[in-house]
Amino acid sequence: MDWDKLRIFHAVADAGSLTHAGETLHLSQSAVSRQIRALEDSLDSVLFHRHARGLILTEQGELLFEATKAMSQTLESTAARIRDAEDEVFGDLRVTTTTGFGTLFLAPRLTTLYAQYPDLRIDLMLEERIYDLPMREADVAIRMKEPSQADLIRKRLMTVNMRLYASSEYLRAHGTPTDREDLRNFRLISQSVTSAQVSAGAQLIRELSEGAARPGFTVNNYFGVLQAVINNLGIGVLPDYVTEDFPDLVHVLPDIASGDIPVFLAYPEELRHSRRIAAFRDFVVEEIVAYRRSRHA
Numbered sequence: 001m002d003w004d005k006l007r008i009f010h011a012v013a014d015a016g017s018l019t020h021a022g023e024t025l026h027l028s029q030s031a032v033s034r035q036i037r038a039l040e041d042s043l044d045s046v047l048f049h050r051h052a053r054g055l056i057l058t059e060q061g062e063l064l065f066e067a068t069k070a071m072s073q074t075l076e077s078t079a080a081r082i083r084d085a086e087d088e089v090f091g092d093l094r095v096t097t098t099t100g101f102g103t104l105f106l107a108p109r110l111t112t113l114y115a116q117y118p119d120l121r122i123d124l125m126l127e128e129r130i131y132d133l134p135m136r137e138a139d140v141a142i143r144m145k146e147p148s149q150a151d152l153i154r155k156r157l158m159t160v161n162m163r164l165y166a167s168s169e170y171l172r173a174h175g176t177p178t179d180r181e182d183l184r185n186f187r188l189i190s191q192s193v194t195s196a197q198v199s200a201g202a203q204l205i206r207e208l209s210e211g212a213a214r215p216g217f218t219v220n221n222y223f224g225v226l227q228a229v230i231n232n233l234g235i236g237v238l239p240d241y242v243t244e245d246f247p248d249l250v251h252v253l254p255d256i257a258s259g260d261i262p263v264f265l266a267y268p269e270e271l272r273h274s275r276r277i278a279a280f281r282d283f284v285v286e287e288i289v290a291y292r293r294s295r296h297a
Contacts (some may be wrong), residue, residue: 005039008032009047010068014062017053024135073136075272086200090119097142101263102126104242106133106142108285113283120276128196133268140267142284144198147266154267155281158288160239162201162258165249169234177235177253178241183208187216187234195220204258205237244294 010034011021022032040047053192057065097106102124114120131137134151141147147154166176166186191197192203192215199250209215216234219225226246229236235252239261243249265284271277 001042002039004224005042006033006064006068006071009039009064010072012036012048012055013057013065013068016056018055044210051082077136080202089275092123093140093276093280094123094125094138095140095142095280096125096127096131096138098128099126100142100239101142101144101241103223104226104239104245105287108245109287112287113280116283117279120279122280133266136182136185136268137272139271140265140280142143142146142263142265144261144263145214146262149266151269152266153272154268155285157263157265157284158292160241160261160263161236162204162261163199163240163254164235164252164256165229165238165243166235166252167230167232168248168250169251170229170234171252173232176250180208180253183235183253187214189217189219189225189228189234189236190215191220191222191237192218197222198261200258200261201237201239204256208237215216 008021008025012018015021015024018029018036019031022028022029025032036047043060043064046058047064048055049058064074092133095106103126107124107203110122125131125138130143130147130149131141132149133139133141133147134149142157144284174186177186188208190208191201193202193205193209193252195218199225205215217228219228222238222242225236225238226242228234229238229249230246238249243251266280267274267277267281
């Protein structure tokens with residue numbers, strides 16, 4: 001089977017369009033169309049249903065696309081291992097983590113990593129869903145629980161707790177709650193319990209809601225909760241790692257906290273010797289050590 005035709009087929013299947021695939025491949029639409037037609041002739045199968053809105057894979061096309069995806073992932077992995085044989089750290093690194101940790105802890109600290117490795121290109125994917133690392137949907141993950149997938153190297157980084165925070169300006173204007181029952185007199189800001197989040201955080205919100213407090217504003221990620229809190233909207237349920245970067249936040253009712261939330265870094269076993277992974281892992285560990293020292297200073 002012609003490898004070049006398979007490459008073109010994969011691009012078309014991924015884009016769902018001859019035009020978009022041609023732009024990616026730097027080929028004309030007619031050239032892409034000829035290659036697809038030739039591949040269909042060689043397989044004696046129709047690979048796409050052609051519609052005015054674009055191309056849809058046939059059953060045979062789906063089978064071939066699964067094969068080309070696996071080939072693409074294998075080639076990417078091999079290319080990464082070849083690149084990592086070099087002494088310098090450079091190239092693409094796909095990192096996935098939660099929206100909260102990615103925006104509130106990781107992204108603000110990446111300047112340090114880029115200062116040391118300016119040729120590193122990080123694609124930061126902030127989602128609550130779990131990426132399939134062995135299938136190379138991402139290179140490295142930072143998650144709020146231990147990954148259960150096989151063939152992964154795991155490192156526990158830290159423990160997080162959800163706590164209550166408010167801005168000093170909000171507390172000056174509205175006072176400071178003295179106990180859990182007193183929270184009924186303040187606007188509580190949190191994620192909705194139906195939002196994707198760590199179970200310990202959702203449990204704390206449920207406990208507060210079942211008691212005296214009622215959320216007066218909910219948002220589907222911790223970044224939104226933080227923005228509401230620092231803009232004096234109320235008392236927010238936030239992970240405790242945000243306090244270093246926002247010193248104006250006041251820890252309210254210290255006896256109220258979620259259970260421990262472990263934070264793990266994980267990457268595929270096949271990337272054990274990756275210099276890019278090692279550089280990123282060491283950077284994250286150093287930043288967390290610095291964070292712990294600042295908390296106990």
